[in-house]
Amino acid sequence: MENLKIEGTENSPGIEFDFQANVFSLRGMSFMEDVNGFYDPLIETFQRYVEALNGAAVQFDFSLSYFNSSTARIVLMLFDMLDLAAEGGNEVIIRWHHDGDEDMIEQGEEFGEDLEHAQFSIVDDQADEIVAV
Amino acid sequence: MADLDKIHEIQDALNNEQIIFCYAGYITEDVLLSVGNTIKQKLEVVQADRNASRAIFAIFVEEAQNVIRYSKAVLGDEADEEADVLRRGFLAVGKTDERYFVCCGNLIQRADVERLEGHLKHIKSLDADGLKALYKKTLRDDPPEGSKGAGVGFVDIARRAKGGFDYRFKDVDDTHAYFYLNAYA
Numbered sequence: 001m002e003n004l005k006i007e008g009t010e011n012s013p014g015i016e017f018d019f020q021a022n023v024f025s026l027r028g029m030s031f032m033e034d035v036n037g038f039y040d041p042l043i044e045t046f047q048r049y050v051e052a053l054n055g056a057a058v059q060f061d062f063s064l065s066y067f068n069s070s071t072a073r074i075v076l077m078l079f080d081m082l083d084l085a086a087e088g089g090n091e092v093i094i095r096w097h098h099d100g101d102e103d104m105i106e107q108g109e110e111f112g113e114d115l116e117h118a119q120f121s122i123v124d125d126q127a128d129e130i131v132a133v
Numbered sequence: 134m135a136d137l138d139k140i141h142e143i144q145d146a147l148n149n150e151q152i153i154f155c156y157a158g159y160i161t162e163d164v165l166l167s168v169g170n171t172i173k174q175k176l177e178v179v180q181a182d183r184n185a186s187r188a189i190f191a192i193f194v195e196e197a198q199n200v201i202r203y204s205k206a207v208l209g210d211e212a213d214e215e216a217d218v219l220r221r222g223f224l225a226v227g228k229t230d231e232r233y234f235v236c237c238g239n240l241i242q243r244a245d246v247e248r249l250e251g252h253l254k255h256i257k258s259l260d261a262d263g264l265k266a267l268y269k270k271t272l273r274d275d276p277p278e279g280s281k282g283a284g285v286g287f288v289d290i291a292r293r294a295k296g297g298f299d300y301r302f303k304d305v306d307d308t309h310a311y312f313y314l315n316a317y318a
Contacts, residue, residue, distance in 0.1 A: 010166055010170075011162070011166060031194050031198070032162075033162045033198075033201070066187070066190065066191060066194075068191075068194050068195060068198065068286075068289075069195060069285045069286045069288070069289040070198075070285075070286075072268075072272055072285065072289070073272045073276075073285070076269075076272045076273065100183075101183070101184065101187050102184045103184070103187060103188065103191070103293060104187075110265060110268075110269065114269075
């Protein structure tokens with residue numbers, strides 16, 4: 001699978017998907033006009049990747065400063081896929097970064113509480129400390 | 134010719150309603166981006182509370198995208214999915230003594246008023262836990278028919294509007310009504 005690197009813009013996130021190293025990140029803003037059109041191909045690729053995983057150590061960093069409600073649906077989809085991968089015997093670490101924004105922390109907590117298998121932590125990028133959940 | 138006295142009245146009325154920003158016309162993603170950034174800058178200049186600023190920006194984005202997606206005041210062929218269409222609406226940001234508010238308005242079909250009103254009434258009746266549950270459920274469900282996003286925009290607005298929200302429907306003609314939503318961050 002070809003690695004993916006997309007530069008962020010004012011309203012779309014920077015994306016790095018390294019399928020060889022099993023390291024992934026979403027950064028910045030996400031409220032573009034056609035959210036589904038932007039994410040659908042990524043989700044499809046990620047789904048195929050996750051299904052083929054076997055005993056891998058995966059890390060996914062979410063460092064979003066703002067995302068709209070259409071993007072929230074995508075984020076939850078990614079969480080669900082990652083949790084399934086963890087259930088399937090892979091070591092999955094999800095890290096939710098924020099810079100002190102209360103809504104962002106709350107959203108991370110809410111998405112994180114549905115995870116049953118993946119390891120989840122909320123990271124305060126200002127304080128550089130990890131709050132265990 | 135536009136009557137400047139009339140325009141002054143409108144401008145004055147907006148001031149009296151404590152509106153600090155107002156946009157009426159065709160709303161595009163470009164408008165959303167530049168106005169959204171201007172609002173952020175303004176809030177930084179007056180050193181508004183950071184969490185409130187983020188909420189104001191988030192509510193503004195959801196409201197503007199609602200107009201861009203669903204306003205029935207359309208220039209262009211709405212039925213043609215490939216065609217560029219422009220949708221008209223109203224966006225305003227204001228400040229009362231305690232809170233900022235973000236208001237939007239757009240034309241809708243009168244046939245949709247009942248469904249929309251029921252939806253908003255239900256959202257308004259929920260407490261924080263109820264809103265959270267509805268938010269997650271809606272995100273996991275398939276988007277409702279006719280939705281161009283996740284169908285969860287109003288729930289998101291309600292959750293961020295710590296001072297509550299209000300809505301109004303005004304009949305325009307036999308088939309159309311004007312829909313207003315005002316959220317207090």
